Amino acid sequence: MRRLFADKLVFATAAIVILMSVLFALLRVAG
Amino acid sequence: MQLRYAAHGAVWLILYLVFILAPLLALLAGSLPPTRDFWTEFSVAIGYAGLAMMGLQFGLTARFRYVTEPWGEDVIYHFHRQISLIAVSLVVAHPLILFVIRPELLALLNSIEAPWRARFAAVSTYSLIALVVMALWRAKWNIRYETWHLWHIVLAVVAIAAGLAHMVGWSFYLADPWKRALWIGLMIFWIGLLLHVRIVKPLFMLRRPYRVAEVRRERGDSWTLAMQPDGHPGFRFSPGQFGWLTVWGSPFKITGHPFSLSSSAEVTDGSVEMTIRNLGDFTSAIGDVPVGKRVYLDGPYGAFTIDRNPADMHVLIAGGIGVTPMMSMIRTLADRGDKRLVILLYGSKDWESITFREELEALKARLNLTIVHVLANSPAGWTGEKGFITAEMFKRHLPPPYADHEYFICGPDVMMDAIEKALGQLNVPLSKYHSERYSFV
Numbered sequence: 391m392r393r394l395f396a397d398k399l400v401f402a403t404a405a406i407v408i409l410m411s412v413l414f415a416l417l418r419v420a421g
Numbered sequence: 422m423q424l425r426y427a428a429h430g431a432v433w434l435i436l437y438l439v440f441i442l443a444p445l446l447a448l449l450a451g452s453l454p455p456t457r458d459f460w461t462e463f464s465v466a467i468g469y470a471g472l473a474m475m476g477l478q479f480g481l482t483a484r485f486r487y488v489t490e491p492w493g494e495d496v497i498y499h500f501h502r503q504i505s506l507i508a509v510s511l512v513v514a515h516p517l518i519l520f521v522i523r524p525e526l527l528a529l530l531n532s533i534e535a536p537w538r539a540r541f542a543a544v545s546t547y548s549l550i551a552l553v554v555m556a557l558w559r560a561k562w563n564i565r566y567e568t569w570h571l572w573h574i575v576l577a578v579v580a581i582a583a584g585l586a587h588m589v590g591w592s593f594y595l596a597d598p599w600k601r602a603l604w605i606g607l608m609i610f611w612i613g614l615l616l617h618v619r620i621v622k623p624l625f626m627l628r629r630p631y632r633v634a635e636v637r638r639e640r641g642d643s644w645t646l647a648m649q650p651d652g653h654p655g656f657r658f659s660p661g662q663f664g665w666l667t668v669w670g671s672p673f674k675i676t677g678h679p680f681s682l683s684s685s686a687e688v689t690d691g692s693v694e695m696t697i698r699n700l701g702d703f704t705s706a707i708g709d710v711p712v713g714k715r716v717y718l719d720g721p722y723g724a725f726t727i728d729r730n731p732a733d734m735h736v737l738i739a740g741g742i743g744v745t746p747m748m749s750m751i752r753t754l755a756d757r758g759d760k761r762l763v764i765l766l767y768g769s770k771d772w773e774s775i776t777f778r779e780e781l782e783a784l785k786a787r788l789n790l791t792i793v794h795v796l797a798n799s800p801a802g803w804t805g806e807k808g809f810i811t812a813e814m815f816k817r818h819l820p821p822p823y824a825d826h827e828y829f830i831c832g833p834d835v836m837m838d839a840i841e842k843a844l845g846q847l848n849v850p851l852s853k854y855h856s857e858r859y860s861f862v
């Protein structure tokens with residue numbers, strides 16, 4: 391169960407990193 | 422106390438994200454190169470973020486007690502493994518996206534004619550893939566732990582150094598000297614984390630050796646190593662914690678393995694004991710360790726302890742050699758004169774292989790201790806529990822309400838998965854059970 395919690399952290403980290411990468415790209419494209 | 426650890430955990434999680442995202446977002450500051458399309462910029466961003474995540478992997482396994490104590494070492498290692506799959510996916514997706522939107526870049530796969538910056542990218546990507554493949558299939562391919570560990574480190578360092586060389590060589594976002602310095606500084610920091618666990622910690626251990634005072638045979642093909650600090654006071658630990666033990670060779674060699682401390686935490690002369698089962702690998706030589714031998718111990722580590730989780734009664738659930746941290750807890754409670762109820766559900770192969778069987782019986786006189794032996798192979802006439810520990814056994818031996826107790830579980834992964842499921846069926850909240858997976862490395 392603690393590993394399940396760790397899996398959720400992994401998922402949340404991945405989601406945040408991808409969203410921030412999208413933001414990075416959008417900011418660049420928007421100039 | 423739990424709130425304090427939760428707050429610590431949240432702070433470390435935020436710092437982890439800052440170390441990944443701040444260097445990426447810093448690329449948007451100062452002078453900027455010409456804008457490109459969305460997918461090119463997105464692929465570059467995930468490449469940078471993926472590399473930062475790979476670099477921070479060194480920090481997760483650097484044995485910083487303050488970092489690991491909110492979660493426990495097994496959870497940190499689990500996170501290390503799972504997040505590496507995400508990081509490698511991001512790094513691999515970076516060139517794949519570029520190849521899809523600009524097929525002419527496929528020519529860069531020709532390593533003979535490609536520029537160095539593209540060659541570095543290939544070296545980094547191939548190293549990361551090799552690193553993950555070796556980690557996933559190490560057990561299946563029967564690769565020795567020490568051999569694998571050495572390759573794991575070499576491939577990780579090559580991947581990160583080549584990745585950075587690719588970024589600097591391309592010089593698109595790192596044209597600014599301060600941005601280049603930031604990312605080179607980051608790499609030095611990541612390698613520093615590796616040096617911390619491979620050079621600094623071993624140096625510390627070298628100055629604080631232990632001597633084997635006794636090698637004691639136990640039931641269940643196991644041996645107890647009793648160790649005395651040699652020229653230093655040793656360390657204090659909480660019952661249930663573990664240490665990294667190096668028996669053969671210097672602490673600089675990759676031969677340290679994690680073992681639970683099985684002795685009482687109330688012993689004040691610094692001496693500690695570890696009980697190790699012969700699993701057919703290096704553990705088969707533990708019984709041959711000569712008394713007086715110098716060994717090295719790095720500890721204590723782990724969040725698996727009764728001291729962090731005060732309760733009216735404790736339920737200890739052990740499978741096989743998973744009894745060692747429980748033994749430390751029981752011995753400690755006995756030494757403290759603690760009269761709270763302790764129930765030990767102890768799964769073993771058979772009656773003869775029950776490690777600590779006689780001592781546990783004797784400890785009943787000093788504690789309010791109930792022991793429920795569960796035998797996979799029971800002898801004729803056995804009236805106790807048989808098979809494996811189940812939710813029904815909890816109902817037979819534990820006083821309700823089940824959600825009020827603190828549960829400590831240690832044993833093989835299969836057993837722990839089954840018990841966690843059984844506790845879930847009894848509506849025991851997640852905060853009430855604590856586990857240590859000794860298969861975490």
